[in-house]
Amino acid sequence: MCPCKTLSVFRREFKSYFDSPVAYVFLVAFLVLVGFLTFGFSSYYERGQAVLTPFFIWHPWVYLLLVPAATMGLWAEERRNGTIELLLTMPITLTEALLGKFLAAWTFIGVGLALTFPILITTSYLGNPDWGAVICGYVGSFFLAGAATAIGVFASSLSRSQVIGFVVALAILFTLLIIGFDPVLGAIAGWGVPTYVTDALSSCSLLKHYMSLGRGVLDFADVGYYVGMIVFMLAAAQYVTDCRKAS
Amino acid sequence: MLKVDNLKKRFGDFEAVKGISFAVEKGEVLGFLGPNGAGKSTTMRMITGFIPPTSGTASICGHDIIKDPIAAKACLGYLPENAxxxxxxxxxxxxxxxxxxxxxxxxxxxxxxxxxxxxxxxxxxxxxxxxxxxxxxxxxxxxxxxxxxxPQVLIMDEPTDGLDPNQKFVVREMIKEMAAEKAIIISTHILEEVDAVCTRALIIAQGEIKADGTPDELRAKDPSGKLDVVFHNLTMGKEGN
Incomplete structure (x- = not known):
């Protein structure tokens, strides 16, 4: 595998976000939503504590809406425009192309996350936050974004329609988020589902692993979960793209 | 430079390409003629490594497109349909x-x-x-x-389709300029293209090669000496007459 080829695809994809207003709309929507939810809904100031919990807690739900928007075109547009035929008849493997696209989308969302730094500055101005927890929160959020992006890449590979790419990614993400939600797990258990099944469902949840990272515990099991999810979704995207590229 | 060996492609029950073999050498411009749906684009997509053949293979400059796709694609230039x-x-x-x-x-x-x-x-x-x-x-x-x-091998799928006469002329001039140095395949259903640029032509219909020869050899297949009559007879058969 050649990193230069992956890098070429990465550069093209990353730049393509900024070639249209998409990038700016996305970044503004991300920052406005995160800011509004943090300050408006989570009583950030009223807590009297210099913590970023009310900020990080909203990230999964903001990603739920915005990551599918950033990933829906990655393969769907290639297929709709026929450029997939151009790309995959050049001396580049599907894995190299797929990785380039995934990394571009992940980095783009990472830029959005990095632009939340004023909230960090505000918190450190108001008090003395636990920097370990802050770093852990950002790492967790970035990995969550990576897993969501990989799910979006997979959804985009399913058809030549961006709308389908968006809706499928949203549905998968929503399912993987709510199965870690206690009321949902309680409802499932209420149907007579055995505990080991609800435990298994809970351990598959994006939310559960995010919450433990958000508490400031950098557990390799959580990081491993996200890496596993990314690898699994990209492998699925590769399989689907390979089978359906000509359709 | 380009060798195609018994390429077949099946989509479910439909056999789109039924065993096509040919070779193209340096200096040749091969016209790949056939009506819409004849299997031209499917064949080109298999030669370029975009879709895998059901059986058979192709080699570009000695590199097998299935066993060594990256090396084969490096020797290949491809203009897909609709550019x-x-x-x-x-x-x-x-x-x-x-x-x-x-x-x-x-x-x-x-x-x-x-x-x-x-x-x-x-x-x-x-x-x-x-x-x-x-x-x-x-x-x-x-x-x-x-x-x-x-590239040593250049494959173009309907390179002049939808262009006005001046634009067609420019594209054909560009092809002629590089013809001596490369092995070129041009897929088309525009018969005037054959006389304009091709040194040899294959007529393909229902996924099979119906004729292979120079434009003059193909014309000789009908007493009228007209390429469009030969094309019609070979691709439509008796029911088309």
């Missing part, structure tokens, strides 16, 4: 992207891009966004990416 390109990019950005994928970086990439712009007569629109170009220029932009790395 796709990344329309939000400028012509130069697009060609630079292709150059990088093909392993050229820095000054080498710039030199390749400049040479391709010149050969495809695109220098005056180099900084324009592809989306703003006319169909003829977009076709030539995709043509430029196909010849950027000076």
């Amino acid at each position: 796709p390109s990344y329309r939000a990019m400028t012509v130069t950005e697009f060609l630079t992207f292709v150059a990088r994928i093909r392993g050229f970086h820095g000054k080498a990439a710039r030199a390749k891009v400049d040479a391709a712009l010149e050969k495809a007569r695109l220098t005056n629109v180099a900084r324009q966004t592809i989306d703003t170009l006319s169909k003829g220029y977009r076709q030539r932009t995709c043509f430029a990416q196909a010849i950027l790395h000076d």
Whole structure:
């Protein structure tokens, strides 16, 4: 595998976000939503504590809406425009192309996350936050974004329609988020589902692993979960793209 | 330079390509003729490694497209049907992207891009966004990416389809200019293309080769001496008469 080829695809994809207003709309929507939810809904100031919990807690739900928007075109547009035929008849493997696209989308969302730094500055101005927890929160959020992006890449590979790419990614993400939600797990258990099944469902949840990272515990099991999810979704995207590229 | 060996492609119960074999040498421009749905594009997509054949294989400059696809694709220039390109990019950005994928970086990439712009007569629109170009220029932009790395084998799927007579003339001139140095395949259903650029033609219908020869040899297959009559007889059979 050649990193230069992956890098070429990465550069093209990353730049393509900024070639249209998409990038700016996305970044503004991300920052406005995160800011509004943090300050408006989570009583950030009223807590009297210099913590970023009310900020990080909203990230999964903001990603739920915005990551599918950033990933829906990655393969769907290639297929709709026929450029997939151009790309995959050049001396580049599907894995190299797929990785380039995934990394571009992940980095783009990472830029959005990095632009939340004023909230960090505000918190450190108001008090003395636990920097370990802050770093852990950002790492967790970035990995969550990576897993969501990989799910979006997979959804985009399913058809030549961006709308389908968006809706499928949203549905998968929503399912993987709510199965870690206690009321949902309680409802499932209420149907007579055995505990080991609800435990298994809970351990598959994006939310559960995010919450433990958000508490400031950098557990390799959580990081491993996200890496596993990314690898699994990209492998699925590769399989689907390979089978359906000509359709 | 290009060898196609008993290529077959089946989609479910439908056999789109039923065992096609041929070879193209340097200096040859092979016209790949056939009505719509004859299996031309499917065959080209298998030769270029875009879709896998059900059986059979193709080799480009000695590299098997199934066993060694990256080396085979490196020797190949391909202009797909409808000349796709990344329309939000400028012509130069697009060609630079292709150059990088093909392993050229820095000054080498710039030199390749400049040479391709010149050969495809695109220098005056180099900084324009592809989306703003006319169909003829977009076709030539995709043509430029196909010849950027000076490939030994060039495959073009309907390169003049939908172009006005002047644009067709320009594309044909470009093909003639590089014909001596390369093995070229042009798929088309426009018969005038054969006389304009091809040294040899294959007529394909229902996924099979119906005739293979120089334009004069093909004309000799009917007393009228007209290529369109020969084409009609071979591709439609008796029911078409």
